[in-house]
Amino acid sequence: MPAACIRLRARSVVRDRANVLAPRRAVGGCVHLRSTAVRQRSRRTFSQAVLPALPGPRPRAEPADSCRMIREDARVRVQHHLLHGSQSLAPATLDSECLNLVRGRGRGNRMQVPAGWISLCVVLSGCLELRSQDTDWPLSRGRYQLWLEGSLRCASHGHGWWLMLTGPATAWHPGTRAPVTDMLPWEAACPRAVMRPLVRLARSGRRAEAQDPATVAGIVADLRHAIFEHQQDLHTHLQRCSGRTRLRRQQTLLRLLRVQHLIRCHLEDHMALGRLAASASYSPCHLVRLYRNVFGETPNEYAARLRCQRARELVCGTSMPVCEIAETLGFESESAFCRAFKQAFGCTATSARRDGLPAPGAATDRMTASPSSVMLEGGGSMAIAQGWLPRGELLPEA
Structure with a gap:
């Protein structure tokens, strides 16, 4: 071919x-x-x-949002633990797949929460000692602590009764791979709206018929909603934080709340500004500027306001001598303390104790007072509060 x-x-x-x-x-x-x-x-x-043309397979109908939420909430599980006397609870004992409700009663009980967990602790009676890294602080009766920062250790050295609900973020928000919680770390007087669902959840562990998954899911949902409503004042500061997204702004607010927590815990130790800035991973000047933009005052003014209210509590609520109060609050002398007290409240410490000013409980709570308030009780301004600053160098204002 x-x-x-x-x-x-x-x-x-x-x-x-x-x-x-x-x-x-x-x-x-x-x-x-x-x-x-x-x-x-x-x-x-x-x-x-x-x-x-042959018809293709029908698309699978997606469930309604309400049905999806019901299935997710139904997966909320709570494991109950009981601590009596000197018993302890190790982190390995806690279940990482669900929420853990711990009931502590008596003297000497202690436990440790792993890092990265969300913990809600309420003291019903007595006092509970909390510790995180190198910071210790007491949690008194009727107060709650919501903690999201690192590991947490709890110890009851005296007779007391306390409740703690702890677990990873996925247990608080089931059905989501990377949940972003709206709860913020804070310590305050526990309102009844937060106390009631937590006590109901603790009582549900005693009755087998009350451990229905739907019932437990409803109680946990009510608890989350009550915490969110109680922290509305904190969420208002979220819009003032720097960051393009909500997650970035929330991270900024968490850093500033960490600074506030250190100031409250070391109020009598006069923590330096450099250490506060290092805890938030900011420079001192940037911390002061950002803190003032969010809360309306500097860390310097916030510490002075808390120290002023602490002085009022010690003068009006205890029989501690004025010289010891001045030494406790870090004043150079008793006369310096009396001068600052008179400028803030309009009377001397001796006359305030003799005439019977309002009890410390009637004053504004030093933990729940609005951080944006820059006026001291008695009409004194923050310019007068310079006397309440620790001895030594003043904190920079910008």
Whole structure:
């Protein structure tokens, strides 16, 4: 066979295979298949087979949002633990797949919460000692501590009764891979709206019929809602934080709340500004500027306001001598303390104790006072509060 005929025959075979392997085309709702070209001497004819388009698989209907939320909340599980006397609870004993409710009663019981967990602790009677890293602080009766920063250790050195609900973020918000919680770390007087669902959850562990998953999920949902409502004042500061997204602004607010926590815990130790800035991973000047933009006052003014209220509590609520109060609050002398006290409250410490000023409980709570308030009790301004600053160098204002 001549070479030219061989080349023409090869080209024809390639074209025929291309027609066989050609894809389907949808025209007018039907699927047209290209049939194999029939090679003839004079011409080629193409026959088309028209097949009706077959319907594809139906898309799976997505469940409604309410049904999805019910299934997610139904997966909320709570494991109960009881501590009596000098018993202790190790982190390995806690279940990382669900929430853990710990009831502590008596003297000497202690426990440790792993890092990264969300913990809510309420003291019903007595006092509970809390510790995180190198910071210790007491939690007195009727107060709650919501903790999100690192590990937490609890110890009851005296007779007391306390409740703690702790667990990873996925246990508080089931059904989400990377939950972003709206709860913020804070210490305050425990309102009844937060106390009631926590006590109900503790009582549900005693009765088997009360451990229904739907009932437990409803109680936990009520608890989260009550905490969010009680922290509305803190969430108002979220819009003033720097950051393009809500997650960035929340991280900024968490850093500033960490600074506030250190100031409250070391109020009598006069923590330096450099250490406060290091805890928030900011420079001292940037911390002061950012703190003032969010809360309306500097860390310097916040510490002075708390120290002033602490002085009022010690003068009006205890029989501690004035010289010891001045030494406790870090004043250089008793006269310096009396001068600052008179500028803030309009009377001396001796006359305030003798005339019977309002009890410390009637004063504004030093933990729940609005951080944006820059006026001291008695009409004194923050310029007067310079006397309440620790001895030594003043904190920079910008």
